[in-house]
Amino acid sequence: MNRLQNLIDSLVKLDNKPNLDMFKYVLSQTQNFDEVKCTIPLFEKIGFNFKRVAVFECLMNMTEVLEDSYYILSLMHKFNVKPSSKAYSRIYLQLIRSADSSSKLETLICELEYKNITIPPSAYLDLILKQDSYTKAKKIFEEKKDSFQPPKTDLYYTILLKASEANNIEDIEEIRNEMDSLSIDFDMEYYTAFYNEIFIDKLGRRDFVKYYKNLLTVYGHNLIKPTGYKEADLSNTFYEYPNKNPTPAIKEEKTVYLFKRNNVLADDLKRRYDNTCQICGERLSLRHNKSYSEVHHIQPLSLDGPDIPENMIVLCPNHHKLFDRGSITINIYDNKVKHVELENKVNEMTLDLKHNIDEKYIVYHDSYIFGK
DSSP states (O other): OHHHHHHHHHHHHTTOOOOHHHHHHHHHTOSSHHHHHHHHHHHHHTTOOOOOHHHHHHHHTTOOSHHHHHHHHHHHHHTTOOOOHHHHHHHHHHHHHTOOSHHHHHHHHHHHHHTTOOOOTHHHHHHHHTOSSHHHHHHHHHHHGGGSOTTOHHHHHHHHHHHHHTTOHHHHHHHHHHHHHTTOOOOHHHHHHHHHHHHHHHTOHHHHHHHHHHHHTHHHHHHHSOOOOOOOOOTTGGGOOEEOSOOOOOEEESSSEEEEOOHHHHHHHHHHTTTOOTTTOOOEEOSTTOEEOEEEESSOGGGTOOOSGGGEEEEOHHHHHHHHTTSEEEETTTTEEEESSTTSGGGGOBOOOOSOOOHHHHHHHHHHTTTO
Protein backbone atom coordinates (compact mmCIF):
# COMPACT_ATOMS: atom_id res chain seq x y z
CA MET A 1 0.00 0.00 0.00
CA ASN A 2 2.78 2.44 0.96
CA ARG A 3 4.73 1.50 -2.17
CA LEU A 4 1.76 2.32 -4.41
CA GLN A 5 1.02 5.51 -2.49
CA ASN A 6 4.63 6.65 -2.93
CA LEU A 7 4.49 5.87 -6.65
CA ILE A 8 1.29 7.89 -7.11
CA ASP A 9 2.74 10.77 -5.08
CA SER A 10 5.87 10.83 -7.23
CA LEU A 11 3.81 10.91 -10.44
CA VAL A 12 1.60 13.72 -9.13
CA LYS A 13 4.73 15.72 -8.21
CA LEU A 14 5.68 15.67 -11.88
CA ASP A 15 2.70 18.01 -12.36
CA ASN A 16 0.62 15.18 -13.75
CA LYS A 17 -3.08 15.40 -13.05
CA PRO A 18 -4.62 11.97 -12.37
CA ASN A 19 -5.43 10.51 -15.77
CA LEU A 20 -5.96 7.16 -17.45
CA ASP A 21 -2.30 6.82 -18.46
CA MET A 22 -1.21 7.28 -14.86
CA PHE A 23 -3.82 4.78 -13.66
CA LYS A 24 -2.67 2.17 -16.19
CA TYR A 25 0.97 2.66 -15.28
CA VAL A 26 0.31 2.23 -11.54
CA LEU A 27 -1.70 -0.92 -12.31
CA SER A 28 1.31 -2.27 -14.21
CA GLN A 29 3.37 -1.98 -11.01
CA THR A 30 0.98 -4.01 -8.84
CA GLN A 31 2.09 -7.47 -7.71
CA ASN A 32 -1.31 -9.14 -7.22
CA PHE A 33 -5.01 -8.43 -7.39
CA ASP A 34 -5.15 -7.28 -3.77
CA GLU A 35 -2.83 -4.44 -4.75
CA VAL A 36 -5.03 -3.71 -7.76
CA LYS A 37 -7.93 -3.27 -5.33
CA CYS A 38 -5.80 -0.93 -3.20
CA THR A 39 -5.29 1.43 -6.13
CA ILE A 40 -9.02 2.26 -6.21
CA PRO A 41 -9.25 4.29 -2.94
CA LEU A 42 -5.82 5.83 -3.60
CA PHE A 43 -6.95 7.22 -6.94
CA GLU A 44 -10.34 8.20 -5.54
CA LYS A 45 -8.50 10.33 -2.98
CA ILE A 46 -6.70 12.37 -5.67
CA GLY A 47 -9.86 12.98 -7.68
CA PHE A 48 -9.47 10.41 -10.47
CA ASN A 49 -12.59 10.05 -12.62
CA PHE A 50 -13.80 6.45 -12.37
CA LYS A 51 -16.98 7.09 -14.33
CA ARG A 52 -15.46 5.88 -17.60
CA VAL A 53 -15.86 2.55 -19.29
CA ALA A 54 -12.15 2.46 -20.28
CA VAL A 55 -11.18 2.32 -16.60
CA PHE A 56 -13.18 -0.84 -16.02
CA GLU A 57 -12.11 -2.47 -19.26
CA CYS A 58 -8.56 -2.00 -18.01
CA LEU A 59 -9.39 -3.34 -14.52
CA MET A 60 -11.11 -6.39 -16.01
CA ASN A 61 -7.85 -7.27 -17.75
CA MET A 62 -6.17 -7.40 -14.33
CA THR A 63 -8.50 -10.03 -12.87
CA GLU A 64 -6.94 -13.42 -12.13
CA VAL A 65 -9.96 -15.47 -11.07
CA LEU A 66 -13.71 -15.25 -11.55
CA GLU A 67 -14.26 -13.74 -8.09
CA ASP A 68 -11.96 -10.83 -9.04
CA SER A 69 -14.07 -10.13 -12.11
CA TYR A 70 -17.27 -10.06 -10.07
CA TYR A 71 -15.59 -7.55 -7.75
CA ILE A 72 -14.84 -5.24 -10.69
CA LEU A 73 -18.44 -5.54 -11.89
CA SER A 74 -19.65 -4.49 -8.44
CA LEU A 75 -17.33 -1.45 -8.59
CA MET A 76 -18.74 -0.54 -11.98
CA HIS A 77 -22.23 -0.50 -10.49
CA LYS A 78 -20.98 1.47 -7.48
CA PHE A 79 -19.66 4.23 -9.75
CA ASN A 80 -22.84 4.04 -11.85
CA VAL A 81 -20.93 3.33 -15.05
CA LYS A 82 -23.24 2.29 -17.88
CA PRO A 83 -21.28 0.93 -20.86
CA SER A 84 -22.64 0.70 -24.37
CA SER A 85 -23.68 -2.75 -25.54
CA LYS A 86 -20.35 -3.14 -27.37
CA ALA A 87 -18.35 -2.18 -24.28
CA TYR A 88 -20.46 -4.52 -22.17
CA SER A 89 -19.54 -7.33 -24.55
CA ARG A 90 -15.83 -6.59 -24.11
CA ILE A 91 -16.15 -6.39 -20.32
CA TYR A 92 -18.15 -9.60 -20.07
CA LEU A 93 -15.69 -11.30 -22.40
CA GLN A 94 -12.97 -10.68 -19.80
CA LEU A 95 -15.34 -11.98 -17.12
CA ILE A 96 -15.79 -15.13 -19.18
CA ARG A 97 -12.05 -15.57 -19.72
CA SER A 98 -11.41 -15.46 -15.98
CA ALA A 99 -13.41 -18.68 -15.54
CA ASP A 100 -10.70 -21.31 -15.10
CA SER A 101 -12.75 -24.42 -15.91
CA SER A 102 -15.39 -25.49 -18.41
CA SER A 103 -17.95 -26.04 -15.62
CA LYS A 104 -17.51 -22.49 -14.27
CA LEU A 105 -17.68 -21.09 -17.77
CA GLU A 106 -20.86 -23.02 -18.60
CA THR A 107 -22.48 -21.79 -15.36
CA LEU A 108 -21.46 -18.21 -16.12
CA ILE A 109 -22.81 -18.35 -19.68
CA CYS A 110 -26.13 -19.70 -18.35
CA GLU A 111 -26.24 -16.85 -15.83
CA LEU A 112 -25.61 -14.25 -18.54
CA GLU A 113 -28.23 -15.80 -20.80
CA TYR A 114 -30.74 -15.73 -17.92
CA LYS A 115 -30.04 -12.00 -17.43
CA ASN A 116 -30.49 -11.39 -21.19
CA ILE A 117 -26.92 -10.12 -21.47
CA THR A 118 -25.51 -10.42 -24.97
CA ILE A 119 -22.75 -13.01 -24.95
CA PRO A 120 -19.85 -12.40 -27.36
CA PRO A 121 -19.65 -15.37 -29.74
CA SER A 122 -15.92 -15.58 -28.94
CA ALA A 123 -16.97 -16.77 -25.45
CA TYR A 124 -17.99 -20.02 -27.09
CA LEU A 125 -14.49 -20.29 -28.57
CA ASP A 126 -13.16 -20.25 -24.99
CA LEU A 127 -15.74 -22.84 -23.99
CA ILE A 128 -14.69 -25.12 -26.86
CA LEU A 129 -11.01 -24.75 -25.95
CA LYS A 130 -11.63 -25.53 -22.27
CA GLN A 131 -13.26 -28.92 -23.00
CA ASP A 132 -11.24 -31.96 -21.93
CA SER A 133 -12.16 -34.00 -25.00
CA TYR A 134 -12.68 -33.42 -28.69
CA THR A 135 -16.13 -35.06 -28.51
CA LYS A 136 -17.37 -32.46 -26.00
CA ALA A 137 -15.76 -29.64 -27.98
CA LYS A 138 -17.39 -30.82 -31.22
CA LYS A 139 -20.81 -30.98 -29.53
CA ILE A 140 -20.57 -27.31 -28.50
CA PHE A 141 -19.24 -26.42 -31.95
CA GLU A 142 -22.30 -27.98 -33.61
CA GLU A 143 -24.71 -26.34 -31.15
CA LYS A 144 -23.28 -22.83 -31.46
CA LYS A 145 -21.92 -22.47 -34.98
CA ASP A 146 -25.12 -20.86 -36.25
CA SER A 147 -24.63 -17.99 -33.78
CA PHE A 148 -21.43 -16.95 -35.59
CA GLN A 149 -21.52 -14.62 -38.56
CA PRO A 150 -19.82 -15.72 -41.80
CA PRO A 151 -17.10 -16.48 -42.64
CA LYS A 152 -16.74 -18.15 -39.17
CA THR A 153 -12.99 -18.51 -39.67
CA ASP A 154 -12.06 -18.27 -35.97
CA LEU A 155 -14.71 -20.84 -35.04
CA TYR A 156 -13.39 -23.37 -37.55
CA TYR A 157 -9.78 -22.71 -36.59
CA THR A 158 -10.72 -23.31 -32.95
CA ILE A 159 -12.31 -26.70 -33.56
CA LEU A 160 -9.41 -27.51 -35.90
CA LEU A 161 -7.02 -26.86 -32.99
CA LYS A 162 -9.00 -29.23 -30.76
CA ALA A 163 -8.95 -31.93 -33.44
CA SER A 164 -5.19 -31.44 -33.89
CA GLU A 165 -4.70 -31.55 -30.12
CA ALA A 166 -6.43 -34.94 -30.05
CA ASN A 167 -4.52 -36.05 -33.18
CA ASN A 168 -7.80 -36.96 -34.88
CA ILE A 169 -6.71 -37.17 -38.52
CA GLU A 170 -10.17 -38.09 -39.82
CA ASP A 171 -11.79 -35.24 -37.90
CA ILE A 172 -9.17 -32.80 -39.20
CA GLU A 173 -9.97 -33.87 -42.76
CA GLU A 174 -13.70 -33.56 -42.07
CA ILE A 175 -13.28 -30.00 -40.75
CA ARG A 176 -11.05 -29.00 -43.67
CA ASN A 177 -13.62 -30.38 -46.13
CA GLU A 178 -16.40 -28.47 -44.39
CA MET A 179 -14.29 -25.30 -44.55
CA ASP A 180 -13.79 -25.84 -48.28
CA SER A 181 -17.54 -26.28 -48.78
CA LEU A 182 -18.12 -22.94 -47.02
CA SER A 183 -15.31 -21.24 -49.00
CA ILE A 184 -13.26 -20.69 -45.84
CA ASP A 185 -9.65 -20.58 -47.00
CA PHE A 186 -6.98 -22.16 -44.83
CA ASP A 187 -4.40 -19.39 -44.49
CA MET A 188 -1.20 -20.67 -42.89
CA GLU A 189 -0.05 -17.26 -41.62
CA TYR A 190 -3.46 -16.50 -40.09
CA TYR A 191 -3.65 -19.98 -38.54
CA THR A 192 -0.12 -19.68 -37.11
CA ALA A 193 -0.97 -16.33 -35.50
CA PHE A 194 -4.23 -17.78 -34.19
CA TYR A 195 -2.41 -20.80 -32.73
CA ASN A 196 0.24 -18.63 -31.09
CA GLU A 197 -2.40 -16.46 -29.39
CA ILE A 198 -4.28 -19.54 -28.14
CA PHE A 199 -1.01 -21.05 -26.89
CA ILE A 200 -0.17 -17.88 -24.95
CA ASP A 201 -3.69 -17.80 -23.49
CA LYS A 202 -3.30 -21.44 -22.38
CA LEU A 203 -0.38 -20.41 -20.19
CA GLY A 204 -2.99 -19.28 -17.69
CA ARG A 205 -4.83 -16.20 -16.58
CA ARG A 206 -1.99 -15.02 -14.34
CA ASP A 207 0.43 -15.12 -17.26
CA PHE A 208 -2.07 -13.11 -19.29
CA VAL A 209 -2.21 -10.51 -16.51
CA LYS A 210 1.60 -10.44 -16.41
CA TYR A 211 1.73 -9.90 -20.17
CA TYR A 212 -0.92 -7.18 -19.96
CA LYS A 213 1.05 -5.42 -17.21
CA ASN A 214 4.09 -5.38 -19.49
CA LEU A 215 2.00 -3.63 -22.13
CA LEU A 216 0.76 -1.08 -19.61
CA THR A 217 4.30 -0.03 -18.67
CA VAL A 218 4.35 1.82 -22.00
CA TYR A 219 2.12 4.44 -20.41
CA GLY A 220 4.76 5.20 -17.79
CA HIS A 221 7.02 6.63 -20.49
CA ASN A 222 4.23 9.03 -21.47
CA LEU A 223 4.08 10.38 -17.92
CA ILE A 224 7.80 11.04 -17.62
CA LYS A 225 8.81 11.95 -21.18
CA PRO A 226 6.28 12.75 -23.95
CA THR A 227 6.92 10.57 -27.00
CA GLY A 228 3.99 11.33 -29.26
CA TYR A 229 2.81 7.79 -28.63
CA LYS A 230 -0.90 7.48 -29.27
CA GLU A 231 -2.96 5.43 -26.83
CA ALA A 232 -3.80 1.98 -28.21
CA ASP A 233 -6.77 -0.19 -27.30
CA LEU A 234 -5.06 -2.84 -25.16
CA SER A 235 -8.26 -4.37 -23.83
CA ASN A 236 -8.43 -6.89 -26.69
CA THR A 237 -4.78 -7.64 -27.24
CA PHE A 238 -5.26 -11.37 -27.26
CA TYR A 239 -7.76 -11.37 -30.07
CA GLU A 240 -6.01 -9.21 -32.63
CA TYR A 241 -5.15 -11.43 -35.58
CA PRO A 242 -3.80 -10.56 -38.99
CA ASN A 243 -6.52 -10.55 -41.62
CA LYS A 244 -5.74 -11.68 -45.14
CA ASN A 245 -7.90 -9.12 -46.99
CA PRO A 246 -5.74 -6.58 -48.86
CA THR A 247 -7.07 -3.43 -47.20
CA PRO A 248 -5.36 -0.66 -45.21
CA ALA A 249 -4.73 -1.26 -41.49
CA ILE A 250 -7.93 -0.22 -39.75
CA LYS A 251 -9.61 -1.33 -36.56
CA GLU A 252 -12.90 -3.07 -37.16
CA GLU A 253 -15.30 -4.79 -34.79
CA LYS A 254 -16.34 -8.31 -35.70
CA THR A 255 -16.69 -11.46 -33.66
CA VAL A 256 -13.28 -10.54 -32.26
CA TYR A 257 -11.10 -7.43 -32.52
CA LEU A 258 -8.45 -7.55 -35.21
CA PHE A 259 -6.19 -5.30 -37.22
CA LYS A 260 -6.70 -5.66 -40.93
CA ARG A 261 -3.32 -5.91 -42.63
CA ASN A 262 -2.38 -4.94 -46.13
CA ASN A 263 -1.23 -8.35 -47.34
CA VAL A 264 -0.39 -6.97 -50.78
CA LEU A 265 2.54 -5.07 -49.25
CA ALA A 266 3.57 -8.02 -47.09
CA ASP A 267 3.41 -10.45 -50.01
CA ASP A 268 5.48 -8.11 -52.20
CA LEU A 269 8.14 -7.94 -49.49
CA LYS A 270 8.17 -11.73 -49.11
CA ARG A 271 8.68 -12.11 -52.85
CA ARG A 272 11.54 -9.61 -52.74
CA TYR A 273 13.34 -11.82 -50.21
CA ASP A 274 12.12 -15.06 -51.82
CA ASN A 275 10.47 -16.07 -48.52
CA THR A 276 13.91 -16.09 -46.89
CA CYS A 277 14.47 -14.92 -43.30
CA GLN A 278 16.44 -11.66 -43.30
CA ILE A 279 18.21 -12.74 -40.11
CA CYS A 280 19.20 -16.39 -40.51
CA GLY A 281 18.80 -16.87 -44.28
CA GLU A 282 16.55 -19.90 -43.82
CA ARG A 283 13.80 -20.58 -46.36
CA LEU A 284 11.04 -22.96 -45.23
CA SER A 285 10.04 -25.26 -48.08
CA LEU A 286 6.47 -26.54 -48.20
CA ARG A 287 4.97 -29.05 -50.57
CA HIS A 288 4.19 -28.29 -54.24
CA ASN A 289 7.31 -26.08 -54.55
CA LYS A 290 5.88 -23.49 -52.18
CA SER A 291 7.81 -21.77 -49.41
CA TYR A 292 6.80 -19.96 -46.23
CA SER A 293 7.92 -16.87 -44.35
CA GLU A 294 6.34 -14.29 -42.06
CA VAL A 295 6.31 -10.49 -42.06
CA HIS A 296 6.87 -8.84 -38.68
CA HIS A 297 5.85 -5.26 -37.87
CA ILE A 298 8.76 -3.76 -35.93
CA GLN A 299 6.41 -1.37 -34.11
CA PRO A 300 3.37 -3.66 -33.70
CA LEU A 301 0.05 -2.74 -35.29
CA SER A 302 -1.56 -3.19 -31.86
CA LEU A 303 0.73 -0.44 -30.54
CA ASP A 304 -0.07 2.01 -33.33
CA GLY A 305 2.63 0.87 -35.76
CA PRO A 306 1.88 1.62 -39.44
CA ASP A 307 1.27 -1.11 -42.01
CA ILE A 308 4.04 0.00 -44.39
CA PRO A 309 7.23 -1.67 -45.73
CA GLU A 310 9.41 0.74 -43.71
CA ASN A 311 8.00 -0.93 -40.56
CA MET A 312 8.31 -4.52 -41.85
CA ILE A 313 10.90 -7.28 -41.83
CA VAL A 314 10.69 -10.77 -43.38
CA LEU A 315 11.43 -13.52 -40.85
CA CYS A 316 11.19 -17.25 -40.23
CA PRO A 317 8.75 -18.28 -37.43
CA ASN A 318 11.60 -18.71 -34.90
CA HIS A 319 13.07 -15.25 -35.35
CA HIS A 320 9.58 -13.75 -35.62
CA LYS A 321 8.87 -15.08 -32.12
CA LEU A 322 12.19 -13.73 -30.80
CA PHE A 323 11.36 -10.29 -32.20
CA ASP A 324 7.84 -10.42 -30.71
CA ARG A 325 9.18 -11.34 -27.27
CA GLY A 326 11.81 -8.59 -27.28
CA SER A 327 14.75 -11.01 -27.40
CA ILE A 328 16.36 -9.53 -30.52
CA THR A 329 16.71 -6.24 -32.38
CA ILE A 330 18.57 -5.01 -35.48
CA ASN A 331 20.99 -2.25 -36.44
CA ILE A 332 20.25 -0.95 -39.94
CA TYR A 333 23.59 0.90 -40.18
CA ASP A 334 25.96 -2.04 -39.75
CA ASN A 335 23.35 -4.73 -40.62
CA LYS A 336 23.96 -6.55 -37.35
CA VAL A 337 21.51 -8.53 -35.23
CA LYS A 338 21.57 -8.12 -31.46
CA HIS A 339 20.30 -10.61 -28.86
CA VAL A 340 19.62 -9.68 -25.22
CA GLU A 341 22.09 -12.42 -24.22
CA LEU A 342 25.54 -11.40 -25.40
CA GLU A 343 26.75 -15.00 -25.72
CA ASN A 344 23.85 -16.02 -27.97
CA LYS A 345 24.91 -17.08 -31.47
CA VAL A 346 22.32 -14.72 -32.99
CA ASN A 347 24.77 -11.89 -32.27
CA GLU A 348 27.04 -13.33 -34.97
CA MET A 349 24.38 -13.03 -37.68
CA THR A 350 24.25 -10.37 -40.40
CA LEU A 351 20.99 -8.79 -41.52
CA ASP A 352 20.08 -9.14 -45.20
CA LEU A 353 18.64 -5.70 -45.96
CA LYS A 354 17.32 -4.90 -49.44
CA HIS A 355 14.56 -2.43 -48.55
CA ASN A 356 14.35 0.77 -46.52
CA ILE A 357 13.49 0.40 -42.82
CA ASP A 358 12.73 3.62 -40.94
CA GLU A 359 14.96 3.98 -37.89
CA LYS A 360 12.15 5.41 -35.74
CA TYR A 361 10.38 2.03 -35.64
CA ILE A 362 13.54 0.32 -34.43
CA VAL A 363 13.91 3.05 -31.79
CA TYR A 364 10.35 2.27 -30.67
CA HIS A 365 11.10 -1.47 -30.54
CA ASP A 366 14.31 -0.87 -28.58
CA SER A 367 12.57 1.50 -26.14
CA TYR A 368 9.44 -0.49 -25.35
CA ILE A 369 9.92 -4.12 -26.41
CA PHE A 370 13.58 -5.18 -26.67
CA GLY A 371 14.86 -6.64 -23.40
CA LYS A 372 11.65 -5.75 -21.55
